[in-house]
Amino acid sequence: MEANIVLGRCYLNRQLFGMRVEKRNFDWVRTWAFRISEKSASAEGFDKVNITGSFDDVDEYPGCPYCGGRNIIVCGNCGKITCRYGDQMFFTCQWCGTQSQLQEVETLSTDAGQY
Numbered sequence: 001m002e003a004n005i006v007l008g009r010c011y012l013n014r015q016l017f018g019m020r021v022e023k024r025n026f027d028w029v030r031t032w033a034f035r036i037s038e039k040s041a042s043a044e045g046f047d048k049v050n051i052t053g054s055f056d057d058v059d060e061y062p063g064c065p066y067c068g069g070r071n072i073i074v075c076g077n078c079g080k081i082t083c084r085y086g087d088q089m090f091f092t093c094q095w096c097g098t099q100s101q102l103q104e105v106e107t108l109s110t111d112a113g114q115y
Contacts, residue, residue: 001022001023002022002023003020003021003022003023003031004020004021004022004028004049004051005018005019005020005021005044005046005049006018006019006021006046006049006051006081007019007036007041007046007047007049007080007081008033008064008072008080008081008082008083009080009081009082009083009094009095010064010066010067010069010082010083010085010094011064011067011069011073011082011083011084011085011091011094012066012067012085013066013067014094015035015066016035016036016037016038016041017033017034017035017036017064017065017066017083018033018034018035018036018041018046019032019033019072019081020032020033020034021051021055026053027053027054027056028051028053028054028055028056029055029056029057029058030055030056030057030058030061030072031057031058031060031061032060032061032062033061033062033063033064033065034065035065035066055072057070063083064083064085066083067083067085068085069083069084069085069086071083071084072084073091073093073102075093075095075096075098075100076098076100077093077096077098077100078093078095078096078098080093080095080096082094082095084102088102089101089102090102
């Protein structure tokens with residue numbers, strides 16, 4: 001089984017969290033989420049993971065470990081993940097500060113990159 005950890009930031013408090021994703025039928029599925037510090041994420045190499053595909057979740061996926069948001073947003077500017085809390089139609093990327101209107105897509109590409 002192919003699995004990776006991708007990083008996200010909480011929409012409410014900007015805190016870093018990791019999401020375990022595993023490959024199922026050529027798509028990525030979010031299975032677990034956990035709090036993590038920038039130092040630990042860097043030491044584990046999670047800040048270097050780049051993944052492309054769908055990012056569905058399974059019923060057991062707990063959502064963001066800070067706010068419980070189960071949906072994610074990939075910033076069109078920096079390519080990083082912010083959790084989606086509530087039903088807002090506009091969002092501010094918790095990595096780069098870009099503000100934009102939300103639009104639904106089938107396939108995502110995320111770039112963990114530098115902090």
